[in-house]
Amino acid sequence: MFTSTILYLLVAMVLFASWPAGPPIIPLPLAAGLYLAKLFLFFFVCRHLLRRVRSIAGALIYQERLSILALLFYGLDVYLLDLKTQILSLATNLWPTLLDLGGIVFFLLYLFIVWHEVAACQGRLGERPAPKGYVAGQFRLLLPALIPWILVSLLADVLPTLPLPLLKTLSQSPLYELGFFIVFLLIMALFIPPLIRHLWGCRPLPASPLRDMLENFLRRQGLSFRDILVWPIFSGRLYTAGVMGLIGPLRYVLITPGLLSILDDEELLAVMAHEVGHIKRYHLFYYLFFLLIYGLLGYFLLEPAFYALTYWRPVLDYLVSHPQRGEDLLFLGFSLPVLILLVIYFRYIVGFFMRNFEREADLYALLTLGRPDGLIRALEKIGYLAGGIRDLPSWHHFSIRERVEFLEACRHHPDLVQKHHKKVRRSLGIYLLAVMMIIISLRSLPLEKIESGGRARLLLAMVEEKLNSDPQRRPLWYKIMASLYLEIGEELKALETLEEALSLAPEDPEILNNLAWLYLTIKDPQRRNPTRALRLALKAARISPEAYVLDTLALAYFENGDLEKAIATQKKALSLAKKNKEHYRAQLKRFLKAKEKKKGSTPL
Template sequence: MFANFIYFIVVLLIYTTYQPPEKTNFGPFETLFLFLCLIFIFASFTRLQFHKLEKQIYRKNFSALVYKFDTIIARHCVTAILLFIINIYFLNLPSFLKDIPFFSAFPTLQALFFLGIFIFYLSIIWAFAHKPYRLLYKTDDSWQSYVWSNISFSIPVLLPWLFLSGILDFINSLPFELLKQLLATTEGQVVYFLIFLFIIAVIGPAIIQKFWRCKPLENGYNRSRIEFLCKKADLKYANILYWPAFGSRMITAGVMGLVKRFRYILVTGPLLSFLEPDEIDSVIAHEIGHIKRKHLIFYLVFFTGYMLLSYATYDLIIYFIIFSEPVLKLITGMGLSRTATISTIFSITEICIFLIYFRYVFGYFMRNFERQADCYVYTLFDSAKPLISTFKKISVTSGQSPDRPNWHHYSITERIDYLNKCETDKNYISRHDRKIKKSMAVYFTAIILVGIIGYSLNFGAAGKQLSNHFIEKIIFRELEKSPDDPNLYQTLGDIYYNANNYNGVKQAYEKALSLNPDNPHVLNNLAWLYATCDDLSFRNSIRALKLSKKAVTLLKAPHILDTLAESYFVNGKYEKAIAAELRALELVKSNRSHYNKQLEKFRKAAE
């Protein structure tokens, strides 16, 4: 079930790292036709696979069928991700929506639209999986209930992103330039993310339990017994809820919430129906263990650690892409878009980092936290035998092999074996606690080092020197192979500009223009240098005006019109500077403060 979380996050990474190419691969009608054909093929293939499984239900043993059922779902979910990649990178679907005013003003809504497409693909899988599921588990759940149950369990993983991105869109639509400028900086984004993460971690459970349609567990024997156990463990909570997320087949419980006011204990119907009272106690004790051992707080730390890792490796990914220039040339030489190729490499790298981190780092701690929560049962009871018998019942009712592990849990056999060791020797409990403490110490040491490296790469002088030297060296190496490539000289000029190497900027940009005189980026940057350079010996107001005029004819963008206005200004043509800046303000959608200051400067000069 946790695999659905991974699928959604991977899809979100695929979408957010995509950069639309200048030209789509197909026209609108061709794209729509291919899009619908792919849906038809996917739905037909999915229906065929589950129909084959349905025919085997009365001929194979239960465990083998459950394994095959889960395998088909997993494979088709991965296929749905591949289909989503085709939609984004091959059919270029976002390119057809980017100019719609509503979507361009609120990018989160466009992202939700494409996440909705992926949810539609998953719904196809779950809809065709319903009949075999119903026959396997002998349940009367409707297909609508089954599909919604899977969707509702998975969607909350997107809620933090939805609120984070949605609020940012709302802020960008407001006329508060100072706040926008603050959030445009790395420091502002980090502070915004941390504050938001804390808020959503505190109040998020209240939203999620409503989304899952949880209801308070009715008064009676089961509720009284759980309340007594929580009181015994001194655990404060807001409510005990019935959790209908998995229909009528899942024996499980859960706990969510960092603070008492928004902390909920969740139990499913099968847990209360199939387990004995002492077995229910042991499951609730396990969930209490997660709170008492601060596991939920550590999970937040791990999510923050992932963000820090992504931030620290961002520049390294850029270096990798630059270093892969020969490969890029080979790929683009085959007719593929350079922008799409770079976007694909970036997406693949980010997804690999995410999968490795969560599969091996986060997964390692999840497995060991689950074992620590198992051992917490001994804090409240003398024996864990009821928990052991619960695991055996779960194995029988789920149909899954007790020897089958996953990335976030040890196998049932492994969990039972460790509890049996604890039954005979309680030192195994403290031994596991020490293992976790040592592992956390290693993790914190590693994440601090990652933070230091990330800060050095992004803010430190050493990082800037390394960045410039690394890229400059690569460009010179490529220039030896392709001495007439204007893009390389353009990149070299950009690097020199950031390093305030004005002579290098002038030579690189002039060379780029000699090879490609119609590059608006180079024309604009060189004009800005000639109009505003701190070193007056590089000023050339006449050439600045000539270059900026040509840049505007090629690309009417706000920053290029701003350069034209500045060029008019340094040439004493104040009225034309004002007119050009007003044209720039008509085009700019955010961060207007710079343009307003420029306009004010020009008007004062014209008085």
């Protein structure tokens, strides 16, 4: 169940982080009142729905459904109540990490209500879990996801402020964020198990014949581990076991007191064999790989996808007509597909592998012990004592009934074991092939062009609005628009815009120069006009004889066949140039070469 909660927490983080802070839509007191009203409404909805539940399994099903409802309520807080803006109005200079953490607290309040009411429901059904203990236990399960996120975010905030030249150089690299994410993820994957051990209050399994039996079994399986720990989550009432840690010296085997109290020796060995199966089949490494792939794809896709929205004309029209909320619409249109892809990737793609990895671990126990009886009995006990959850559906585990039925089928048809392993290998191959195809497709896509074009379209939308709101500076806005049109390759629109600007400011040397340059370099040969370009460039040079203007005039002379004036003017431009001198030298070399070629071809 906590796997689902971590996914919802991740979605909430993306929701809050992707929403921009802007001018508040509603005053802070009204926003606070509406949030409290929603919180009470959510509380009454949870209590009303859980009153109809008649089983522990039903309560757990509703816990997941209400967690999804909590996410929807939280989305309304972020989008409609402008949660980020309201937090910033209370503390303006918050680090991004503290801002995001403050935003997540509001989502956790919804989850606390869900957990409290589920515990109360279980109490009515005879389970009697303490609501405070149940809430605390659920929150502690989230800490291994929350703490790494907080640490990586704080480091990302702090490192750029440190007076270290190497860090500043690295931070300017386009791959800095990606490299930082990968390195930190690998470090956390290696060293977080000892932290989790303390967060969850785990303690070593006391020395006893039981510990000796488990240790000897694990060592016979060739498993390297640091310790076997008792996992007292939910006051020991949870019936589960686990293994964490990629390398032996930092690997721990976990087992709850509840499980120790209900299983006999054969059943405990079967559970241990299942956990060993996860290590032997490299499942923990696959999970890390899945996370890395998502990070890589997200890094390369999200920003271009964001700017790709600006290619949709209705978005730009809305930006122009609603400048105050246009950015919010853009972020909403961007973040919702991202969230949908996030859920699809983890819940359906990674979830598929999680279910089948669990089945592989079951099969390892079957092959190791020679028969499935111990594991089947352990699963049936858990299904019964945990509140009749034998048929409880899950996106990351097959139900206990399905697992038992498959083990029984493998007992009678051993060939199913290899068939399942082949299925997993084939699925991994398809996954890797799909990832490779996506990467190849990304390399073939002009992502930089999409991104730069998207930025230009965003700016165009803003400039179009300025044309109406600030008519006195129309020549300036037309100049900017023309540059943006050129950036996205729309030369004809740039030409029309510059002509409009020239009609409003006929003595502006920059407009004259830019229009002359465009008439000389436009790709459409029918639109080229060297004669008009020369007149415009001469006028610009008389008004402002700067290097870049003389460079345009030299090209105009060249295109009109006057090589001597082109060379003389380019030499003067080079002498005045303070930057980009390589361009001026290259142009001069081009003109001199043309002169030599013309001289060599002149008949005697």
